[in-house]
Amino acid sequence: MAILMDPSEQYRWLFNLCPNAILILDPAEDRIIDANQRAAALCGQPVDTLRSRPLSALLPSALPQLMAFLANPADWQTRRLGCTHASGATLEVEMHLSLMTLAGNTSTPSPEPPKGRGLGATSACGAHLIAILRDTVAQPSGEVSPGQQQAWLGAIIDSAMDAVVVIDDQRRVVLLNRAAEAAFQGGGDTLLGLGLDRLLSGRFRELLALTLEEFDRSNWNQHFMWAEGLTAFRTDGEPFPVDTSLAPFVVDSQRYVTLILRDARIRQRAEQRLAYLQHQNARLQAQLRAEVPSADIIGQSAPMQRLFANLEQVADTDANVLILGETGTGKELIARAVHRLSKRKDEIMVTVNCATLSAGLIESELFGHEKGAFTGALARKLGRFELADRGTLFLDEIGELPLDLQAKLLRVLQEGEFERVGGVSVRKVDVRLIAATNRDLGQAAAAGSFREDLYYRLNVFPIAVPPLRERAGDIALLANYFTAQHSKKLGRPIETISPQVQDALAAYHWPGNVRELEHVIERGVILNQGSRLEAGDWLPRANRVITNPRVKTLDAWEREHIQDALQLTNGRVSGPQGAARLLGLKPTTLDARMRKLGIKRATRKED
Numbered sequence: 001m002a003i004l005m006d007p008s009e010q011y012r013w014l015f016n017l018c019p020n021a022i023l024i025l026d027p028a029e030d031r032i033i034d035a036n037q038r039a040a041a042l043c044g045q046p047v048d049t050l051r052s053r054p055l056s057a058l059l060p061s062a063l064p065q066l067m068a069f070l071a072n073p074a075d076w077q078t079r080r081l082g083c084t085h086a087s088g089a090t091l092e093v094e095m096h097l098s099l100m101t102l103a104g105n106t107s108t109p110s111p112e113p114p115k116g117r118g119l120g121a122t123s124a125c126g127a128h129l130i131a132i133l134r135d136t137v138a139q140p141s142g143e144v145s146p147g148q149q150q151a152w153l154g155a156i157i158d159s160a161m162d163a164v165v166v167i168d169d170q171r172r173v174v175l176l177n178r179a180a181e182a183a184f185q186g187g188g189d190t191l192l193g194l195g196l197d198r199l200l201s202g203r204f205r206e207l208l209a210l211t212l213e214e215f216d217r218s219n220w221n222q223h224f225m226w227a228e229g230l231t232a233f234r235t236d237g238e239p240f241p242v243d244t245s246l247a248p249f250v251v252d253s254q255r256y257v258t259l260i261l262r263d264a265r266i267r268q269r270a271e272q273r274l275a276y277l278q279h280q281n282a283r284l285q286a287q288l289r290a291e292v293p294s295a296d297i298i299g300q301s302a303p304m305q306r307l308f309a310n311l312e313q314v315a316d317t318d319a320n321v322l323i324l325g326e327t328g329t330g331k332e333l334i335a336r337a338v339h340r341l342s343k344r345k346d347e348i349m350v351t352v353n354c355a356t357l358s359a360g361l362i363e364s365e366l367f368g369h370e371k372g373a374f375t376g377a378l379a380r381k382l383g384r385f386e387l388a389d390r391g392t393l394f395l396d397e398i399g400e401l402p403l404d405l406q407a408k409l410l411r412v413l414q415e416g417e418f419e420r421v422g423g424v425s426v427r428k429v430d431v432r433l434i435a436a437t438n439r440d441l442g443q444a445a446a447a448g449s450f451r452e453d454l455y456y457r458l459n460v461f462p463i464a465v466p467p468l469r470e471r472a473g474d475i476a477l478l479a480n481y482f483t484a485q486h487s488k489k490l491g492r493p494i495e496t497i498s499p500q501v502q503d504a505l506a507a508y509h510w511p512g513n514v515r516e517l518e519h520v521i522e523r524g525v526i527l528n529q530g531s532r533l534e535a536g537d538w539l540p541r542a543n544r545v546i547t548n549p550r551v552k553t554l555d556a557w558e559r560e561h562i563q564d565a566l567q568l569t570n571g572r573v574s575g576p577q578g579a580a581r582l583l584g585l586k587p588t589t590l591d592a593r594m595r596k597l598g599i600k601r602a603t604r605k606e607d
């Protein structure tokens with residue numbers, strides 16, 4: 001550790017740092033002139049008290065020896081003698097004496113002894129003695145002298161991996177550790193006293209100036225600043241990137257700032273590693289999902305057979321796929337099947353539900369953001385496009401994507417390029433897009449709420465998933481499939497479904513499609529006692545008959561239907577007793593619908 005101080009301060013500092021107890025004695029006046037911290041600790045008295053004590057009280061047995069020394073300094077050897085502690089106890093110490101003239105020269109021993117005899121004669125020639133005491137008894141454990149503490153602190157600062165630099169309020173370097181010497185490639189002799197500005201980039205200097213102003217405003221009270229992405233220069237002018245913390249402190253009314261400089265390349269490497277791990281994590285999660293046997297796609301009806309044929313045709317091309325269909329018809333299941341049957345099956349499939357992300361978040365979710373791009377962007381984040389690189393991105397409910405993001409999405413589809421939020425560099429990805437919606441996108445495009453060019457780009461290969469009511473033949477198949485699944489899961493011995501149940505299921509309109517059917521069957525399995533699934537209150541009631549469809553818009557009908565469901569569930573939206581389950585919708589989808597239709601949630605406490 002290198003340090004810059006004025007000479008008298010430096011003397012005091014070194015004096016106190018010395019691991020031996022030092023006393024400056026005036027034998028003629030029989031008094032102790034000065035003592036260091038170690039001497040104070042050894043004698044058990046503060047320095048000020050020691051200074052006023054007669055030395056005959058502190059070193060009674062030493063007086064004859066002192067006189068002998070003054071008579072013939074050449075004879076002096078290190079002596080063992082007793083020293084009195086504040087408590088009255090006698091300590092065993094070794095004493096080494098040197099002669100000090102008033103001019104400050106020391107001699108050990110002096111070749112020319114002072115003239116005269118005795119204490120008075122010594123004083124007359126203006127000589128003082130330096131007595132170095134070393135206690136010969138081991139230091140009791142745990143007791144650390146201030147000098148030792150200073151030495152330790154110096155060693156600790158030197159062992160820090162980060163560069164530590166202390167500057168005064170003129171920005172001159174007054175202390176630096178070994179790491180700082182290595183970082184700046186200069187020793188204490190070059191750097192101490194140097195204006196630190198010479199080693200900082202313009203931006204760093206500005207930051208330092210602003211920080212000092214800030215410290216001034218806070219009256220130099222403890223305050224901490226942190227900045228990243230700065231540049232400092234080695235003494236040979238070579239730049240290096242740093243992150244830094246700045247902390248002010250005051251000693252004897254002098255103001256200082258400690259700068260801890262960390263090589264920013266360490267952080268940058270850690271960030272790259274984090275990005276890689278995020279990517280790996282997403283990839284492994286996707287693999288895990290793919291390994292969980294996903295529900296087979298059940299369907300023997302003619303529309304489903306046509307769908308399967310289309311799906312196989314498009315899967316191993318890289319064409320974008322648009323899956324259309326009412327809610328709960330199995331669009332996500334189809335999207336997974338397209339990915340599984342494609343060349344990208346060993347890569348990740350990343351899913352984003354555009355309806356569940358707030359308008360403010362969706363851009364950074366899709367495209368990522370740079371650190372500090374907006375309030376709360378504390379770290380760089382990869383977007384779903386980057387995570388899906390080389391794999392598939394499934395954009396569910398794409399009809400809900402805000403218009404401004406539709407333009408950005410179009411650019412990725414056309415050029416495979418985008419920028420992170422708050423970023424300037426263009427990123428390239430290789431992503432296959434599968435999108436799904438239950439809205440009529442063609443109509444939305446005609447009405448201007450969806451970009452026409454994007455619609456055409458997505459609509460290259462549309463797959464329409466038929467609603468359950470158009471494939472009545474699949475209802476029994478699906479009912480058997482879900483009964484077997486849920487019986488197994490719930491440990492029920494159900495093997496068949498009664499004809500009444502089959503009839504009721506076939507007669508129902510299934511507005512919530514397959515999801516609704518699955519939930520109904522699950523309820524039936526829970527309530528059923530025997531080995532055959534029997535009819536009961538759990539079956540859906542007869543369909544609502546729309547007597548005069550022209551008096552109500554579809555939205556009004558939907559609003560009323562959702563409100564009915566909410567009334568039945570006491571306003572509860574999600575969970576097993578929630579309206580979403582009753583309607584065969586995902587809670588997030590129901591939430592989005594309610595927002596769109598202006599239906600307010602009564603309470604949120606249970607969700």
Ligand SMILES: Nc1ncnc2c1ncn2[C@@H]1O[C@H](COP(=O)(O)OP(=O)(O)OP(=O)(O)O)[C@@H](O)[C@H]1O
Pocket residue numbers: 295296297298299325326327328329330331332333334396438514515518585586589
């Ligand atoms: N043909 C099918 N065979 C077996 N299970 C199916 C089938 N179709 C749908 N399901 C099941 O129905 C539920 C709803 O399916 P999915 O989430 O794929 O529908 P969706 O059309 O994407 O719904 P939403 O429009 O609400 O996003 C899932 O549990 C799914 O496994």
